[in-house]
Amino acid sequence: MAAAHPPIVLYHYPTSPFAKRIVWYLNLRQIPYSQCLQPVILPRPDLKEELGISYRRIPILSIGRDVYLDTRLILAKLEQLFPPSPSHPSLTTPSPLQNEHALLSALLSRTIIAPNGLFLRAAQLLPPKLFAAPGNGTPQFLRDRADLSGVNLPPSSPSSPNAAADVSASPLSPATLAARRPEALVEIRAYAALLERTVFSDGRPWIVKGAGGPTLLDIEAVWILHWLRQIPGALPAGYVDSRVFPGVFAWVERFGRAAEQRPAGEAAAVVQGAEAASLIAGSAFAExxxxxxxxxxxxxxxxxxxxxxxxxxxxxxxxxxxxxxxxxxxxxxxxxxxxxxxxxxxxxxxxxxxxxxxxxxxxxxxx
Ligand SMILES: N[C@@H](CCC(=O)N[C@@H](CS)C(=O)NCC(=O)O)C(=O)O
Incomplete structure (x- = not known):
């Protein structure tokens, strides 16, 4: 497939930590793709109207006329459809540790993305001010994210469309975030501590000792910390930072430098929704x-x-x-x-x- 693969379109928005997992993978493996940028809240007519897809999460990846939901499947399919080649270098570890690498990557992915897993803990560390306009809530965003957990917030009143009072049931409301923060902090710190005292206790650059660059295991392990560390107020200084965990934070920086660059520096082309949909409709199936x-x-x-x-x-x-x-x-x-x-x-x-x-x-x- 790698020689003449059907077009790839990534539907995402750049602040999505889940989408980063895919962007980094495509960058590191030098797989060309186009991106169809999406609003951070619904509606997303590029998906719903153009392709008929109701699934509301980001990212979504199309390869030809096959559309893949969820980063766990997207990564697995990219591994399967793009076997290592000189133009698409491998992100796995050569034998004899190939199977251990695959097992650990899969387990990490399960643990972090599981219900009540580390991702949800990380989301509980988002500072409420991220969603709040000065002196007020941002009901549209909170209402949209409440929908994710099946919470139906009452419609905002036309007389005060920005009123914050009606968002208290949202998982991202200031009160809920404040209540969840202490335990979430303990869990995130324990995760950083685990990495620091195990793989990063000996100064290696990547999780797999001796690897010449990041592997899939680094992608699976890094994204939560990479996300939180760039959100001011998410991680308290002196508790989870580069002074407490120098090896881990140096790795996160190093990973970002390696994975955020497109090969040869060219950015992925941006396509609009209608163009992306006709590209997909006009393609062969990838599988x-x-x-x-x-x-x-x-x-x-x-x-x-x-x-x-x-x-x-x-x-x-x-x-x-x-x-x-x-x-x-x-x-x-x-x-x-x-x-x-x-x-x-x-x-x-x-x-x-x-x-x-x-x-x-x-x-x-x-x-
Ligand atoms: N298990 C999914 C989770 C994806 C997910 O929750 N993405 C977030 C964005 S980071 C999302 O969709 N948020 C709601 C939205 O954007 O509509 C995956 O691995 O792709």
Whole structure:
């Protein structure tokens, strides 16, 4: 695939720490892509109207007419579809430690992105002033993020559209953040301490000893700290900083310098939503159509099969936004649903972990 791959489009916004995981990967492996920049809150007509995709999280990556949801699946697919070559250098560790590297990368990804995992703790360290206009809340943003956790905030009143009083139920409201902060700080510090006293106790530049550059394990380990360290007020000085954890913070800086650069310095082209959608609609599929594994316990229990009309949604957050389409694939790693947009169909792939598929009309509840 690497020689003449179909076009890749990354739908994201640059402040998304999840999107960074993909941007860094594409940069480090020198994989060309275009980016379709998205607003930080809904609506996102480039996805919903142009492609017919209801999933509301960022990032989304298309490769040809295949659309991949969730960074866990996106990274796995890029690994699979772009095997190491001189033009796309490997981010894995050569044998004999190749399997250990793959195992640790997968475990780290599971731990950090899991419900109640380190990512959610990190989000609880965002300073409330990030979302607040002077003297007031920013209800649009808080309302949008409340939707992610299924919280329906009352509509803002037309007479005072910026009133902060109605956002107290949001997970990002100042009161909720203040209540969660102490425990979140302890967990983030423990994570930095773990890295400092293990891999970064001996002055190595990257997690894998002897590696000539960052590997996938560095991407999986670094993104939370890389995100928090650039948000003023997130990490308290003297508690989690470069004085307390010099090896870790030097690594985060070093990683940023290595991974933020595009090869040869050229930025990824920006495409508008309509252009991106016609690029996708006009492309070949990147993968052969997956089959539905008839022996899969979930397929059996839910009465699924190829051609069945289904809904598909994430179960951790953003779960009220469900995609509807035709089930075309189920295997150990993914669900694949064909979704109709105004320019034809795309195949939408979601990882098994953290996603659910149910026949239309059934299983509409969160779990
Ligand atoms: N498990 C997902 C989580 C993605 C996620 O939560 N992304 C955040 C942005 S950093 C998001 O979508 N926030 C709400 C939004 O932008 O609509 C992944 O790995 O891609």
């Amino acid at each position: 052969a159509e997956a089959g539905v594994d008839a022996a899969d316990p979930v397929v059996l229990a839910e009465g699924l099969g190829k051609g069945v009309q289904v809904r598909m949604w994430p179960t951790d957050w953003g779960f009220t936004h469900k995609d509807t389409g035709t089930l075309v694939g189920v295997d150990d790693a993914q669900f694949v649903v064909e979704v109709k947009g105004k320019r034809g169909t795309v195949r939408v792939h979601a990882p098994r972990r953290g996603f659910k598929v149910a026949k239309v009309g059934e299983g509409e509840s969160r779990l």
